[in-house]
Amino acid sequence: MRMLETEVLVIGGGVTGVGVAWDAALRGFDVILVERRDLAHGTSGRFHGLLHSGGRYVVKDPVSARECIHENRILRRTHAHCIEDTGGFFVVTPEDEDSDYPDRFVQACAETGVPCEEMAVAQALRREPRLNPRISRVFRVPDASVDGFQLTHATAQAARQAGARIFTYHQVTDLLVAGGEGDVRVVGARVFDAVRAEEMEIRAAMVINAAGAWAGRIAGMVGSRVDIVPGKGVMIATAHRLVNTVINRCKWPSDGDILVPAHTVSIIGTTDVPVADPEDLRIEEWEIRKMLAEGEKLIPGFAHTRILRAWAGVRPLYRESAVTDDRDISRKFTLLDHQERDGVAGFITITGGKLTTFRMMAEKTVDRAAAHLGSRKPCITAETPVPGAEHGPYWLGHRLREVEDGRLQNQLICECELVTRGMLENAARLNPTVTLDDLRRDVRLGMGPCQGGFCTYRAVGVIHELKLGHGVTPDTEGSDWRVADLQSPAGNPGRGRPPVSAPEPASSLADHLYDPNLLLRDFLQERWKGVVPIVWGQQLKQEQLDRLIYLSIMNADHLPDAGLKSPLSDFYGVDVTPNDVLEEPHD
Amino acid sequence: MFNADTWLPPEASLDQCIKCNICVSYCPVAEATDFFPGPKYAGPQAQRFRMAGQPAPDLSVDYCSGCRVCNEVCPNDVNIMEMNARARAALVAEKGIPLRNRLLGRNELMGKVGSHAPRLANFALHNPVSRVAADAIFGIAKEAPLPRWSTTGTFVDWWEKHYPHRLISDKKVVYFHGCATMYYEPFIGKAAVAVLEHMGYEVIVPPQNCCGLPMLSNGEFKAAGKLYDNNLRKLGPLAAEGYDIVGTSTSCTLTLKEEAPHLLDRHDETTQALTHAVWDIFEWIREHEDELPRDFIQMEMVIPYHPPCQYRAHRVGRPSMDVLALIPGVEVHESHARCCGIAGTYGYKKEKYDIAMKVGQELFSFILEEEEHHHTEFNACDSETCRWQIEHGTGQESRHPIEILAAAYGLYDLETRTTL
Ligand SMILES: Cc1cc2nc3c(=O)[nH]c(=O)nc-3n(C[C@H](O)[C@H](O)[C@H](O)COP(=O)(O)OP(=O)(O)OC[C@H]3O[C@@H](n4cnc5c(N)ncnc54)[C@H](O)[C@@H]3O)c2cc1C
Secondary structure (H helix, E strand, O other): OEEEEEEEEEEOOOHHHHHHHHHHHHOOOOEEEEOOOOOOOOHHHOOOOEEOOOHHHOOOOHHHHHHHHHHHHHHHHHOHHHEEOOOEEEEEOHHHOOOOHHHHHHHHHHHHOOOOEEEOHHHHHHHOOOOOOOOOEEEEEOOEEEOHHHHHHHHHHHHHHOOOEEEOOEEEEEEEEEOOOOOEEEEEEEEEEOOOOEEEEEEEEEEEEOOHHHHHHHHHOOOOOOEEEEEEEEEEEEOOOOOOOEEEEOOOOOOOOEEEEEOOEEEEEOOOEEEOOOOOOOOOHHHHHHHHHHHHHHOOOHHHOOEEEEEEEEEEEEEOOOOOOOOOOOOOEEEEEHHHHHOEEOEEEEEEOOOOOHHHHHHHHHHHHHHHHOOOOOOOHHHOOOOOHHHOOOOOOHHHHHHHHOOOHHHEEEOOOOEEHHHHHHHHHHOOOOOHHHHHHHHOOOOOOOOOOOOHHHHHHHHHHHOEOOOEOOOOOOOOOOHHHOOOOOOOOOOOOOOOOOOOOOOOOOOOOOOHHHHHHHHHHHHHHHHHHHOOHHHHHHHHHHHHHHHHHOOHHHOOOOOOOOOOHHHHOOOOOOOOEOOOOOO | OOOOOOOOOHHHHHHHOOOOOHHHHHOHHHHHOOOOOOHHHHHHHHHOOOOOOOOOOOOHHHHOOOOOHHHHHOOOOOOHHHHHHHHHHHHHHHHOOOHHHHHHHOHHHHHHHHHHOHHHHHHHHHOHHHHHHHHHHHOEOOOOOOOOOOOOOOHHHHHHHHHHHOOOOOOEEEEEOHHHHHHHOHHHHHHHHHHHHHOOOEEEOOOOOOOOHHHHHOOOHHHHHHHHHHHHHHHHHHHHOOOOEEEOOHHHHHHHHHHHHHHHOOOOHHHHHHHHHEEEHHHHHHHOHHHOOOOOOOOOEEEEEEOOHHHHHOOOOOHHHHHHOOOOOEEEEEOOOOOOOOOOOHHHEHHHHHHHHHHHHHHHHHHHHHHHHHOOOEEEEOOHHHHHHHHHHHOOEEEOHHHHHHHHOOOEEOOOOEEO
């Protein structure tokens, strides 16, 4: 069995985990991070995309509001390229007129230091012509749009550059414990490497549980009780941008009251439903209806625009049972030092919070870890830009501009999202890749209106030509990957066609992972899963065409190798077990 | 009728695109050059990356000729051409407009200036030296088929002479002649008046100006808006009174009917009235077929006919073919070619001339084959720039269908292009 040793072992490759790894590595600790699937496969890749100004929380939760605006300002520097400075509006729609909320909102913004400025409705409408003309007041705040995939990848790469090792498709199956009764100490973890299909052990002086909604399960491995109630939230994306500014309803935070422009789409969300299992990402019909109805209040005609896709993420809602948590830390994220809390040394859990506050969460976590390990350096993440920040803020047209300037039109694999062959190949070769969905998170493959209709078969062909799995394995640590240029057509010049020769026999590693039929089936299944809840109107027409391409022309449901499975095949399958929502929907 | 609550800008139609590629496989420009990646790419796809207030992210949209073949074949009603036109306008607003495109956009001004001394103007413009100079200095392709000014006066010069002798009738129709008829081809207008009067209509020729299309297609939306408003002032009241307005230039009528209001976001009541009053002349004649006298001369000719792209954009079928088919002995053969290539001012641009000629090839071949098999003397096409391009590409003379109809009544000589 493979054995590795490190000072800090981070469990979970969401934004919190990579943030911790980044911070700890910058402070000079030896760090390994393990993620059971791909980076940002969890909630960090299934969220709403809002870099909070804090406006949403000023009335309900001023502490969070202060944290948000503080971090909002920092991330615009350290992660500039992951953020589009859209600005945000809080609008009073006719439904919300008879309330004192807007005045309380203004007051609370002043108290929490969230910049807020009332503007003329006409001016807001000029900027956002699709906005409901019957709104009565508009406040402007520094909300922004943030790309969770990019942010996670860029932070992970910054961690790598500071010496951290990051292993994806490595699942913690158990925690290694030393000592006994009253003197329990976590000394590492048993890990299953899903690509090589082998067990390994990683020993560490400190294990940090950043497994998000799964954190309770990890803690449970050493008998620590961490009650996490996964709160499922559903979001839907329109086929193109309806607004270029984040639009919030100016009212007590609730369902479906924010519309975020994200890359080429607008996303409305969310719901909040407690579920038993963080893997339960099923979308209910009422949730879709609710999103459409709420969207209609912000944008007249919303319910009839083309919807691309629906997805869900799970918030880790922490319920403290007996012990109180650390006082100087906001209630809004949970940092549990298990040595103090339940006598388990060498083990810290960090969960909850928001993507916007991940850096601060990581800072507090590493502060705590450092106190146990013997502190090295102070936290410098607030002053350290991650790779790619040098490109400056994201703007919507950048891909098109680069494709046009470089005349790369004939290199496009995904036409909707302008993914070139070079971008795809570099991501596939240099970053650990197991499914096409991993490449989607890297370069936005298949995320446009046709939802993989035209790029899936092309991408499969490109990957096949790279001969991954046939003597060529992707560099599983991803350190050569130029994450800074991840999303840049110009930054990934194609390498031309590799010479065509018969593929070598699959090596024992990863034997079948790159089987083209498997790649194709998995990705189609993954894309279709998110379309099923919204398949009507124009998207139905689209899916008819996609169906003709894959099921009629390519006969994709009768391809050979039907028995092959990737680590994610089951996850992509449609879940048919009866639903066990913990509480009934509230309306 | 226009409804402000449900109206969406042409860009919004991008959601109807299912990426089927039908437009790509029909686009004659994408086939002719790598500089244009195709309507799907430049239209609904690029549109998702465009945002008001940000730098225009694309360049290749400038190679769209605006021929509208994409709109015509799209099974899902995506307004691709309009999207491209607006994107080009954004590009122009950002980067400024080359002098050459300004010139090409101001064909009315050119027409006016030249018509003061047409012979001199024709010489000045058409001698090989000045064509080479225009090519080098302005980028106007030296081979491209520029028109010649009428040396017998403008259309309105003639109309003023004709005015006292015009047919007076209870049935009235308004004629929009457009710039080409005004300055270059007054005989088209004369043929139109002859036919309309033969149908028993009194023709009204109100003051009017350029429809604005050349500017729209060169991305000068502001200037085009001024022209449109001027026309609205002059023609709007007639439209409101219930007069039909007919035109012999398919592109002018399309612009007045639909394109300018769409691209310029004009939806007021007078605009509504105008868009409903404007007809292409054959669309109108076909609608009034029962008033069409049947005293045709037996013609015995095969006419290769090309329905111009702009005519197809009217979505009214092939009215000229329908009407010409009534003439005994006339056999009209439709080209089925996608585009002649010129697309208004596109083919005049130096960097696009070759593309335009390549695009036109399928039409030119058709015309030449027809000539070989049926010994045709003329071909027919409703749009002036297309006719000039076809003549340039084939060497065979081209006529407006209204000239043929007038000839069929014995009112017009097709050879000399004069009314009898
Ligand atoms: C619907 C919704 C909308 C949201 N919108 C916003 C927003 O607009 N703005 C904002 O700032 N925040 C938002 N949030 C909150 C934000 O997304 C989360 O707080 C954040 O992404 C959590 O990151 P994380 O790293 O803690 O968890 P995750 O991203 O879930 O990461 C945990 C990781 O642990 C891995 N893991 C689990 N078990 C194991 C194991 N045994 N071994 C190894 N790895 C394991 C998982 O695969 C996962 O990748 C939203 C949340 C939800 C649910």
